Amino acid sequence: MRNRGFEIVSDFKDKYINLPTRKTSKSAGYDIEAAEDKIIKAGQMAVIATGLKAYMQDDEYLGIHIRSSLAFKKNLNLVNSQGVIDADYYNNEDNEGHIMIGLINFGDEDVEITKGMRIAQAIFYKFLTIDDEKNVDTIRSGGFGSTGE
Ligand SMILES: O=c1ccn([C@H]2C[C@H](O)[C@@H](COP(=O)(O)OP(=O)(O)OP(=O)(O)O)O2)c(=O)[nH]1
Numbered sequence: 001m002r003n004r005g006f007e008i009v010s011d012f013k014d015k016y017i018n019l020p021t022r023k024t025s026k027s028a029g030y031d032i033e034a035a036e037d038k039i040i041k042a043g044q045m046a047v048i049a050t051g052l053k054a055y056m057q058d059d060e061y062l063g064i065h066i067r068s069s070l071a072f073k074k075n076l077n078l079v080n081s082q083g084v085i086d087a088d089y090y091n092n093e094d095n096e097g098h099i100m101i102g103l104i105n106f107g108d109e110d111v112e113i114t115k116g117m118r119i120a121q122a123i124f125y126k127f128l129t130i131d132d133e134k135n136v137d138t139i140r141s142g143g144f145g146s147t148g149e
């Protein structure tokens, strides 16, 4: 049975993308690699493609977190502090569920991101819902404000 996992999005199938892995037996996070080279100028942000999408159960989401080494040593953080990848983002008709990572360089030197560099870690979580919930039958198409402001 398929519970949860990562796949490569169509546009990146021939780009030698590595699927995320945990680096030790009890690590919570699956490390996610950059799928492209990018320079993040001091004080600026950049959105970096991963070439990945994630499938999971309907009551789960994938949390995106910074790797502490990037924060402590390279002055990088996530633009959105934490990323939430919804279960219905997977294979959505707009962008197939491509996971994007927004990084901000809060240091005073440019940081070079190279393809294959582990830029974030992803953890699967379960979430709870309230009683008698209404109007949640909308189908997701895209992310970053797809449901409005
Ligand atoms: O770091 C992130 C955060 C989100 N997403 C994608 C997956 C997620 O399912 C979707 C929507 O994210 P979120 O709900 O946090 O943003 P929103 O501003 O509420 O957008 P929407 O209206 O599309 O839900 O964008 C990413 O690829 N990377």
Ligand SMILES: [Mg+2]
Pocket (backbone or CB within 6 Å): 147
């Ligand atoms: Mg949302």
